[in-house]
Amino acid sequence: MKRASRKVLCSLLFLIVVFGFSNGFYLPGVAPTDYPEGAELQVFANKLTSARSNVPYDFYFLPFCEPTEEKEKTLNIGQLFLGERAKSTAFEISMLKNEDCKVLCEKLLEQRDIARLKRLVKREYRARLNLDNMPLVVKKQTPSGENVYQFGYQIGFREDKKIYVNNHLRLKILYHRPSSMVSSDLQDVYRVVGFEVEPVSMTHRDNPGSAGFCPLSPEPFEALVGKRMYYTYDIVFEESPIRWATRWDPLLSATEEQKQIQWFSIINSLLITLFLSGMVAMILFRTIHKDFMRYNQLSDDEDFQEEVGWKLLHGDVFRPPPYSSVLCILVGNGAQVLVIAIITLLFALFGFLSPANRGALLSCMVALWVLTSAVAGYSSARLYKSLGGIFVKRVVLGTALIFPGCVFSVFFILNFLIWLSQSHVSVPFSTLVLLLFLWFGISIPLAITGAYIGLRRTCYTFPCRTNQIPRKIPPQPWYSGAVFTCLIGGILPFGSVFIQLVFILGSLWQNQIYYMFGFLSAVFIVFMITSMEISVVLCYLKLCSEDYRWWFYSFFCAGSSGLYVFLYSIFYLLTQPEFEGIDLLSVLVYVGYMVIASISFTLVAGFLGFRCCFWFTRKIYSSIRVD
Numbered sequence: 001m002k003r004a005s006r007k008v009l010c011s012l013l014f015l016i017v018v019f020g021f022s023n024g025f026y027l028p029g030v031a032p033t034d035y036p037e038g039a040e041l042q043v044f045a046n047k048l049t050s051a052r053s054n055v056p057y058d059f060y061f062l063p064f065c066e067p068t069e070e071k072e073k074t075l076n077i078g079q080l081f082l083g084e085r086a087k088s089t090a091f092e093i094s095m096l097k098n099e100d101c102k103v104l105c106e107k108l109l110e111q112r113d114i115a116r117l118k119r120l121v122k123r124e125y126r127a128r129l130n131l132d133n134m135p136l137v138v139k140k141q142t143p144s145g146e147n148v149y150q151f152g153y154q155i156g157f158r159e160d161k162k163i164y165v166n167n168h169l170r171l172k173i174l175y176h177r178p179s180s181m182v183s184s185d186l187q188d189v190y191r192v193v194g195f196e197v198e199p200v201s202m203t204h205r206d207n208p209g210s211a212g213f214c215p216l217s218p219e220p221f222e223a224l225v226g227k228r229m230y231y232t233y234d235i236v237f238e239e240s241p242i243r244w245a246t247r248w249d250p251l252l253s254a255t256e257e258q259k260q261i262q263w264f265s266i267i268n269s270l271l272i273t274l275f276l277s278g279m280v281a282m283i284l285f286r287t288i289h290k291d292f293m294r295y296n297q298l299s300d301d302e303d304f305q306e307e308v309g310w311k312l313l314h315g316d317v318f319r320p321p322p323y324s325s326v327l328c329i330l331v332g333n334g335a336q337v338l339v340i341a342i343i344t345l346l347f348a349l350f351g352f353l354s355p356a357n358r359g360a361l362l363s364c365m366v367a368l369w370v371l372t373s374a375v376a377g378y379s380s381a382r383l384y385k386s387l388g389g390i391f392v393k394r395v396v397l398g399t400a401l402i403f404p405g406c407v408f409s410v411f412f413i414l415n416f417l418i419w420l421s422q423s424h425v426s427v428p429f430s431t432l433v434l435l436l437f438l439w440f441g442i443s444i445p446l447a448i449t450g451a452y453i454g455l456r457r458t459c460y461t462f463p464c465r466t467n468q469i470p471r472k473i474p475p476q477p478w479y480s481g482a483v484f485t486c487l488i489g490g491i492l493p494f495g496s497v498f499i500q501l502v503f504i505l506g507s508l509w510q511n512q513i514y515y516m517f518g519f520l521s522a523v524f525i526v527f528m529i530t531s532m533e534i535s536v537v538l539c540y541l542k543l544c545s546e547d548y549r550w551w552f553y554s555f556f557c558a559g560s561s562g563l564y565v566f567l568y569s570i571f572y573l574l575t576q577p578e579f580e581g582i583d584l585l586s587v588l589v590y591v592g593y594m595v596i597a598s599i600s601f602t603l604v605a606g607f608l609g610f611r612c613c614f615w616f617t618r619k620i621y622s623s624i625r626v627d
Contacts, residue, residue, distance in 0.1 A: 032244045033132055034178075034189035041093040041173070041192070044086045046128035046135075049152065051578040053123045054509060054586040057423050058085060062120065062155060063113040064127075065090040065105035065231050077363050080431045086130065093131075093173070095190055096237050101214035104231035109223055114163070117156060117223050121163050123583075126152035131173065132192040137251065139196050149251050153199040156223070164220040166199035169233040174240040176247075193240050193247035204230045272496050273526050277533060310543035314621055315467035317543065320387040321551035325395045327610075328387070330555060332380025332399040334607025337600050339375050340368045345524060348517035366438070373400065373443040374450030382454035392455065400447035404439060406599070410592045421585055460614075463622035473547050480545055482553055489538050490560030493531045493605050494568075497523055501565065505572050509590060528608055531558035535609030536616050543617070554613035559606025566598035 035041065045059035060066055067090045090104055107113075128151060129136040137149040156165040174194030201220035205212050214232055221229060242250065310317075321327060344364055347353050353361045380399040384392060412432065419426040478484070500523045503516070535557045539550050573579055573590055 032191050034191060035095040036189050037096045039095045041095060041131060043089045043091040043093065044130045045089050046130055046152075047085055048120065048125045048127055048155070050120075050123045050125040051509070052580070052582060052586075053125070054589040055418055055421055055423050055583075057120065057125070059087060059127065061422070062116055063107045063109065063229075065107070077366055077431065077434070080427055081362050081366075089129070091233065093171075093235055095175070097235070098237060099233070099235040101232050101234060103208045104233060106208075107229045107231070109225060109227050109229055111225050114223055114225050117165065118163050121156040121158060121165075125155055126150070127155050128152040129195075129197075131195045134192055134195045134247065135251075136195050136197050138198070147250065153197050156201065159220075163223045164201045165223050165229065166201050167221050167229055167231050168200040168202040168214065168218070170198040170200060170236070171233055172196040172198075172236045172238055174238055174242065176240055176243060178244070191244040193242045193244055194250070202232070204232065270526060272492055273529050273533070277529075309546075310540070310620070311624055313471065313543060313546060313548045314464040314624070316471045316548040317550070317617060317621060318462040318464060319466045319470065319548065320389075321549065324387045324389055324551075325384060325391060325398065327551055327555065328380040328384040328389070328395050329398045329402060330603065331383055331607055331610055332376040332378075332395075333403045334603035334610075335379040336369075336372050336376035337603045338607055339372045340365060341524070341604060343368055343372075345517060345521045349521060353517075366435075369404075370438050370443045371446070373446040374453075376400070377447035377450030377452075378454040379450075380454075381451035382457055383460070385455055386460040392451070396448060396451040399451075400444045403599070403603070404443065407596050408435070408439070410596055414589050414592045417585055417588060460618075463618060471546075471548070473549070474545075476545060476547060480542070480547075482549070482556075485538055485542075486553065486556045486560045487563075489534050489557035490562075490564055490605075492534050493527055493558050493561040494564035496527045496530045498568070501568065502572075505569065508593075527605075531561070531605045531608040532612035534558055535613050539613040539616065550613060550617065551610075555606040555610040558609035559602040561605050562598045562600075562602030565601045566594055569594040569598070 045064075047059055048057040048061060067088045070088060092102070093099075127136075135151050136153065137151055138153055140148050140150065142148055153169070154166060156163060158164070172194075173192060174196070175190045176193045177188060177190050200218065202214065202218035203221045204218075205215055207213065208230065214234075223229070344353070344361070347364055348361070353364060376399050377396055380395055381392060384395045389395065415427050415432070500520060504520075535554050538557045539554045542550055542553060570591075573582075573587070
């Protein structure tokens with residue numbers, strides 16, 4: 001019965017991966033809102049962002065039109081960490097009511113306004129608005145005829161050292177009428193399925209309300225001190241065949257070029273995995289099998305007694321390494337980050353982390369970090385107990401404090417710098433207090449609980465006893481050095497995720513939305529297999545050279561791939577044309593967050609490599625005959 005249920009579960013997981021492979025499932029994060037004709041539509045201001053800067057600004061940092069009544073929607077913790085806001089605007093929009101040249105407000109530009117406009121226009125900032133949880137987009141077409149969407153509209157542009165402001169918005173609201181649905185008063189209802197804009201820089205003529213106030217062929221508006229500027233907008237409603245449940249699909253649909261790159265990424269990763277699998281198979285079924293046959297045979301030949309190889313290390317191979325507490329802390333944190341990554345990917349495949357549910361991805365990761373602290377405490381405490389450690393409390397507290405403390409310190413410093421830059425979208429102090437409460441009030445107690453359970457479990461058994469006197473390690477050639485081989489070992493795991501990393505960096509730092517979780521899950525599986533296999537191969541070669549210092553070595557063989565992730569992120573920063581002339585604060589924000597990401601990558605890859613080598617060494621030494 002249990003075997004049958006396992007088969008059913010595996011089949012379901014397989015179907016989930018297959019159906020979610022290209023784009024992932026889409027389960028909206030909110031229920032649809034039905035609007036009768038004439039109903040008020042609220043537009044919320046998000047923030048000002050730029051692909052050339054990593055520092056977002058509040059929407060009203062620039063002289064935009066503020067509403068008479070301030071309203072702000074409640075945000076989740078993920079949106080707060082991302083610097084998102086949801087402030088009300090002065091737009092007056094009614095369902096199915098078109099507007100032509102409607103005045104939003106009038107502004108008298110001051111010196112401070114001009115200075116801010118020059119700074120943000122130079123860095124190509126875009127204004128982000130939302131209507132019914134749909135982002136404002138600029139629709140364009142590629143030379144091949146495919147539609148592409150840019151989130152937000154440019155606040156202005158530069159020309160001949162002059163600053164021009166996009167002060168007129170031609171808004172297009174796409175709506176869909178659900179079939180066989182009417183409201184309670186028997187009126188037809190409609191749903192918003194798109195929010196598009198065409199920004200225009202316009203010098204208005206005459207007075208507001210006159211026929212020529214918004215000219216058809218306007219002259220661009222130059223921002224100058226003391227000059228009056230009008231903000232105006234048009235509204236056009238257009239019926240669309242797109243249903244509400246699939247309204248995000250046009251924004252998230254990948255181009256044919258992107259799909260080809262994704263498939264190339266997966267094929268490239270699979271080839272690397274097959275190559276490593278062949279090497280592991282050769283070691284397991286040829287070399288080790290022959291070693292077993294040779295070492296287990298009863299022979300009195302003296303030449304056999306002088307045989308060299310990994311078998312001679314049976315009395316030292318399981319000797320606890322120096323700084324074993326550090327190793328256990330790394331392994332515990334690696335186990336926790338791996339569990340977070342796997343569960344997050346599963347949620348993404350189910351569609352719970354769709355873009356419609358803003359901030360859900362980061363909120364999910366914060367919640368999982370808190371709840372999986374028990375995994376970190378359990379893994380580090382049980383391993384430390386098996387190695388005969390006596391400073392258990394030190395290891396448990398190190399697991400619960402060191403890595404989360406580094407992450408929080410970097411985040412706090414960067415958030416403080418963003419606050420000093422007058423960004424106004426830094427994380428509120430109350431949210432930081434909440435984060436500290438989650439850390440000290442829930443995460444640390446769960447880590448201690450997990451450690452308590454791990455200490456009560458039986459220790460890992462080792463097939464060979466450890467000699468009292470360490471065996472002398474023979475001189476090793478330069479190419480067998482630990483640092484050199486670890487750096488070589490990290491190349492293949494990094495290579496398996498390299499192409500996917502390009503899309504992820506573009507999503508994180510160029511205000512794009514990453515949505516291809518199916519491809520990411522497939523590549524992540526290949527990455528896990530690659531990390532384990534390269535660690536086994538290099539660990540076995542190290543043992544064959546009669547070097548029993550494999551503990552930290554097995555962790556950093558695959559874990560060094562995190563170094564390549566960081567180096568590539570620096571290369572990405574230096575080579576992307578969008579980052580040309582980037583300011584110092586943006587560089588600090590970029591480098592700080594990429595350090596956290598690279599360390600997390602190191603922990604995951606290192607944990608996979610260590611656990612596989614831990615199983616591998618115990619397996620091979622339990623299969624030989626030791627006198």
